[in-house]
Amino acid sequence: MNLSPIHRVALVALVLSLGTTSCKEDDPAGTPDAPSADADLTDAPTDGPPADGDPACVAGENDYTPRVNNSADDPFPACVSDADPGTYVTINASVSTIARIAAFEDIATMLFIAGAPSQQAFVDARVTYLQANGLESRVSRREDEHYPPAMNSGGMVAACNTLTMAEQQAYPDRCIGPLTLTPFIATAFTDGANATDPLARRLAAARIEAGLLHFLQLSVYKEAVTCKATPADCDSSWAYYGGGDQRSAGKGLARYTRGLETLTHDRAFDGVLAVRCWRDLDDPMVTTDDAMFDGLRTIALAQLDRAVHRATALIVRARLVAMSSASGDDLTVHWEMIRYLGRALQRETTARDAARGATLAAELAKTDATQVDEAAIIGVLDAVFPCP
C-alpha cells in the first residue's frame, strides 16, 4: 500500500478520530427554585403550657426510677444512669441519629406550620429528607420490633431489606418501613410539591408529619431492642426520642411530648435511661448472668415502650381536641394527621383491649372528617393509655 504523505496523515487522523466521539451522557439541567410567594401562612395557634400529668400515674413496681433517690429503691443495681437522672451518658462519642432528628426539625420548620407550605417548601424539605444517611435511609429499613422477624425463602430470619418486595408482603407489619412508611411519605412529598391547592398541600404536610412521627416512635423502641447486639443502638434510641438533648430539653418526639405533658416526657426519658442502665450492667465482655440481665432488659424495654406509646397517644389526643373545635379545612387537616398517626397506636390498643381496638380501627378508617367521633377516640386513648 503506497500512500502520499497527505493520505498518511489523513489515515492516521481518521483512525484516531474514530475513538474521539464522546458517548458521555450530558448532565441534567438544574431546576430553578419556584417563587416562594405561594406559601399560605397563617398565624400558628399558641400552645398552652404542658400538663403535669395525673398524679395517680405512678411508676411500675419494677421500673427504673432514677429521679427517686437516684434509683436506690428500684430493682436495678447501681449503673451509669444513676448519678444524674437528667443526663444520658452516651456509649459512643458521636451519635449519627442526632443529625437525622435535626433534619426532622428542619422539615418541621418548613412544613408543619399552621398554614399551607409552598410547593417549593415540599421540594426543599424532601431534599433534607433524602440526604445521604438521612431520615429516608432509616425510614426505608425500619422494622417494627413488636412483631416476629421476617424469614427469607430459605426459612432463615432475615432483615426486611434483604427480601424482595414480594417477600416483604408476607410481613406487612414487621416490614412497615419499606412497605408502608417509605411510599407513604414519598407520595406525600410528591403530592405537596405538585399541589396548587393550599388545602392539598396542608393535607400532604399532615401526612408527612404523621409518617415521620410514627417512624420516630418505632425507632425509639427498635434501637432499644437491637442495643442488645449493637450497644451503640442504645445511643440511637436516646437520640430518636430527644434528638441528642438531655431531659431538660428535647427535639423531635421529645419536643412534642414535653409540650403536652411533663410526666410522660419524664417517664419516656426514664425509659431511655433504663435501657442504658441495663446496657451498662450487662457488659457482654464481663457478665455471664444472662437470666438476671435479660430480666432487667425486659423491664427497661417495657417501661420505655409504655411511655412512648403514651407520648404518641398524647399527640393524637391533642389533635383530636383541636379537631373538636375546628371546622372546614382545619377540621380536615387535623383528621388527616390523626388518622395516619393513629395507626401507630392500633397494635398496642388491640393488644390491651380488643373491643377498644376495634373502635379505634373503625374510627381511623373514616375518610370524612365530619363523620368522626372525636370523643370516642379520646375515650379509647384515655382508657388504654392512661399513664406512661
Place this chain on the structure above:
Amino acid sequence: MLGILRYALAGWLTSSVTVAADEPVEAGAAAPAETIVVEGDAPAPAPGRAATTVSRADLDERLPRSAPDALRWEPGVYVQQTAAAQGSPFLRGRTGQQTMLLFDGVRLNNSTWRQGPNQYFFTIDTRTLAAIEVVRGSASTRWGSDAIGGVLDAVPRDPDAGERRVRPRLELRWGSADHELGGRAEVALAPWKRAGLLVGGGYRDVSLLESGGVLVGVDGTPALVPSYAPDRRTQLGTGFREATWDARLVQRWDDTRLTVAYYDYRQLDAPRTDQCPPAFAPIDECLRIDEQFHTLAYAAVDTTLGPWAERVRAVVSAQEQHERRTRDRPRASARDAGRDDTRTLGLTASAETATRALGPVHVRGEAGADLYTDWIDSVAWLELTDIGFVRYDSRGQYVSGSRYATGGGFALGEARWRELTARAGGRLGVARADSPADEASATTEIGRTWLAKAGFAGLTWRRGDVELLATVDRSFRAPNLDDLTGRQAAGPGFQFENAALAPETATTFEVGARVGHDVFGVEAWAYTSRVDGAIARSLRSIDDCPPTSRDCQGAWFRYQLINLGGPADVRGVELAGDVTRGPWALRTTFALARGEGANPEERPSDPSLPFRERVPLSRVPPVNGTAEARWRSPRAYAAAGLRWAGAQTRLAPSDLGDPRIPAGGTPGYAVVELRGGVRVTTAVRIAAVLDNLLDATYRYHGSSINGPGRSLVVFLELAP
C-alpha cells in the same frame, strides 16, 4: 543474557499480528539484572529490584478477566475487588495512591485517586498488552510521587513493522460464571514504508457473577455484602458492559522510532457491589458507576543521540478519566448523582547513556524529567425522579476548577565491576495543589506546594547463576486533591477532606537472592518499609464534620485523613521458584506481609478503656501463594493452578466498620483451576480455563465480591 534475548523474542513475536506458538517467557521469571531492551517497550522500571513479568503467553494461557486479574499469580501481588468491574492490585501491602500504575511508561496515577483500593487498573484492556511489568518496592526516584508499594507498567503490543501485510484477527470469549460474552477485532497493517499500524476494538457484556456460595467470616457470621439472589450463589450488584478501541502507529527512521497511540476504555453500568445495595438498605437501592471511561493519547519518540544519550525517550501524553455515578433509591423516587472528570497533560523526557568502560568499571547512567498536570471538573446533584426536579450541590466530590501538578527531575547511575554492580539515584520532586474555595459547603481554598527528595542505593553481586541484591530506597507521596479536598462515602464510612496534610515518605530496605538457571529459578526477598507521616483514616466525631455536611453527620462512621504521628511499617517475605524440564514447568510463589502503624485514634481520656499504641494497617493481605504446573508442546498445553491464602484477622480500626470485611476477618481459601489450549491450525487457537474446580466460596481480603464458583471460560482466536 539468555533472558534478555528470550524476552525480546517474545515481545517481537507477540507484536506480530499472527499469534504463532510463542516461545513463552517463564512466568514469574526474575527480570535480568541488566536493562531489558524490548522492541517498542518503555524502559525497564528498576533493574536490580524484585520484579516479575506477566507475559503475553501468560495472559493467553490464564485468560484473566481483567488487567488486575492478570496479576494474581505474581509473588507479592494481591488483588482486591470492590466490584466485579473493579480491581486494585496490592503490592507489598499497599495499593491505590501508594502504587504507581503506568501504561507504556506513561503515568496513570492522577490527583483524584483516593486512599485505599481503586478501580483504575481495570481500565486497561489486557487484549492490547504484550506484558505487564511488576516491580515490588519503592521506586519514586525513577517514577516520582506515589511509587511506594511498587510499580505496574502495562506494556502495549506493537504492530508489525516493515512488512506490507494486512492481517485481521478476531477473538471471542465466553465465561459461564458471569455469562460473559465478548471479543475483540483488530487489524494490523503496514500503511507505508517502515510503519506499522494496529487498530482494534473490543466489547463484552458481563452479567451477575455466580460464586461458590455465601461467604462467612472468621467468626461464623455471613458477610454484610454482597446481597445474593435466591440461589444464594449469584451475587447481586455485579455485572457491567465494556467497550474499547485503540490505534497504535509506529514509524521508524534509522535509529528513531515514533509512536502515536490512542487507547479508549469505556465501562458502562457497573454497580459498586458493596453499595448495590448497601448493607441494611432496600434491596433495590444501588450505587452504579454509569460511566467509567479512560482515554489515553500519546506520542513518544525513541531515538539515540550518541553514546551519551544512547537511548532517548520523550513523551507527550493527554488523558481523561471520566466517572459518572448514580445512586438510585427507587422507593424514594430519588437519585443521587455525580460526575468527575480529570484531564491530565504529561510531558516526560529521559536519556540513558551507553555502557562505557572506565578501566575495569563499566558505567552507565540515566537522567530525565517529568511533569503531569491535572485539571478537575466535578459536580453532584440530586434528582427527584417523580417530579423531574434536579438540584445541584455547590460542589461535587471535588471542587471544580482544581488543578494539580506533580513532577521532578531524576538521575540514576550504575557501575559494574566484576561481580559487583552498584546503582544509585536521586530525584527532586515537586507537587502543587490548587483548589478554589466553596463557601456554601465550607470548603477552604487551597494553594500548596511541596518539594520532596527521593533516592536509592543498591548493590548486586552476581556470579554465574547466583545473584545477591540489596537496596535501600527513599520514596514519597505528596497529598493529592482527593486527600486535600475530597468528600465521599468510602467503604468504612464518610470521608472528608484535610487540607493540612503533609507528604508521606517511605524508607525501604530490601535484600534478595536469585538463582537463575535454564532448568530452575529461585528467588527470595525480604523487606521492611517504613512510612513516616503515613496518611491514614482517623475516626472523627460529628463535631468535626464540615458544618454544612449532613452526609457526614448522619454517617455511621466518619473519617478524616491524617498524617500518623508514628511510623507505619510493612515487613514481608516473598519467595518464587520455577522448574522447567522439557515440556514440563512448575512454578510457585509465596508472600507474607505484616503491616502495623501508629493508632490513628486518640488515646481515650478514661485510662480504664483499652487502647493500643500500634494497630494493624488497613487491608494488608494475608499470607498467600500460588502453584502452577504446565505441560506444553508446540501446538498445545495443559496446566493446573492453585491460589491460596490464609485468613486475615489483623484488622485496622477502619476495617471494623467496613462492610466488605466480614466480622472477625476474611477466611482463608484454596482455589484450583485447570487450563488447556490447542492451536488447531495456524489461524485458529482455542483455550479454556476450568475455574475453581472445587467450587470453593472465597474472597480476597477487602473485597466486596466472592470469587467465581466452578465455571468455564472459553476463548477462540481467529487470525488468518
